Amino acid sequence: MNTPNPGIMFDIGQGEIMATPEILEGGRIEPDAYNSRERFEAEREMFGKVWLNIAEAGEIPNPDDWIVRDVTCRSVSAIIVRGKDMNIRAFHNICSHRGMKLVWDEKGRGGKFSCPYHAWQYNTDGELTHIPDAECFPHVDKQESGLTPIHCDTWEGFIFINLDQQPAQTLVEFLGPMTEALKNAPFQEYPTSVRCRSVIKANWKLGVEAQSESYHAAALHARTVAKMGVTSRFVRQTTIWQT
Numbered sequence: 499m500n501t502p503n504p505g506i507m508f509d510i511g512q513g514e515i516m517a518t519p520e521i522l523e524g525g526r527i528e529p530d531a532y533n534s535r536e537r538f539e540a541e542r543e544m545f546g547k548v549w550l551n552i553a554e555a556g557e558i559p560n561p562d563d564w565i566v567r568d569v570t571c572r573s574v575s576a577i578i579v580r581g582k583d584m585n586i587r588a589f590h591n592i593c594s595h596r597g598m599k600l601v602w603d604e605k606g607r608g609g610k611f612s613c614p615y616h617a618w619q620y621n622t623d624g625e626l627t628h629i630p631d632a633e634c635f636p637h638v639d640k641q642e643s644g645l646t647p648i649h650c651d652t653w654e655g656f657i658f659i660n661l662d663q664q665p666a667q668t669l670v671e672f673l674g675p676m677t678e679a680l681k682n683a684p685f686q687e688y689p690t691s692v693r694c695r696s697v698i699k700a701n702w703k704l705g706v707e708a709q710s711e712s713y714h715a716a717a718l719h720a721r722t723v724a725k726m727g728v729t730s731r732f733v734r735q736t737t738i739w740q741t
């Protein structure tokens with residue numbers, strides 16, 4: 499029996515753990531990994547605590563550009579916005595008044611967000627800036643009634659959010675040795691960026707696994723991707739669902 503590779507350790511803020519030794523040694527994954535309800539619920543919890551790569555900085559290049567991203571398994575909709583100071587911030591896409599979904603489009607540009615319900619307005623820093631008929635709300639403290647922030651950070655132009663109230667790790671800590679391995683990688687020099695969106699009624703790991711190996715490209719994508727070689731960068735956003 500082979501000894502598991504001691505280098506395959508990772509940490510998602512709960513201490514170092516190793517991939518299941520049986521899988522590493524036997525090369526087989528039990529069906530439970532894909533169809534266990536208990537495991538799936540545990541994974542949904544995990545997605546509320548780890549850093550999630552949710553967008554690229556190039557999608558919001560200018561001040562006041564914004565996009566909306568949903569984290570379906572956490573029932574979260576997030577506004578990702580570049581402020582006038584060029585910093586990228588993230589907020590829950592929920593009005594602080596009555597909890598209305600604030601932004602309904604997928605992307606846009608503009609220095610304010612206006613709630614469709616009663617027209618409370620927020621700026622790109624998430625501050626509550628305007629309340630129609632404000633005299634009717636003497637108890638509302640604007641300073642305390644802004645949008646709820648989400649932890650947000652970037653690495654090499656990739657935007658990550660963390661839905662935990664107090665992330666156990668910084669983004670760089672979470673990414674671990676990958677940051678060193680990909681240091682100085684010329685991400686910005688790839689000439690093409692394509693975003694595809696799919697809704698797949700399958701366990702999320704099937705989607706990730708398909709995107710983590712290029713073994714299939716020569717056969718399955720013989721007429722498209724295989725011909726494009728390494729000069730294109732593909733970004734696939736997949737909304738995951740479990741059967």
Ligand code: FES
Nearest residue numbers: 593595596613616
């Ligand atoms: S719910 Fe948004 S302004 Fe009332």
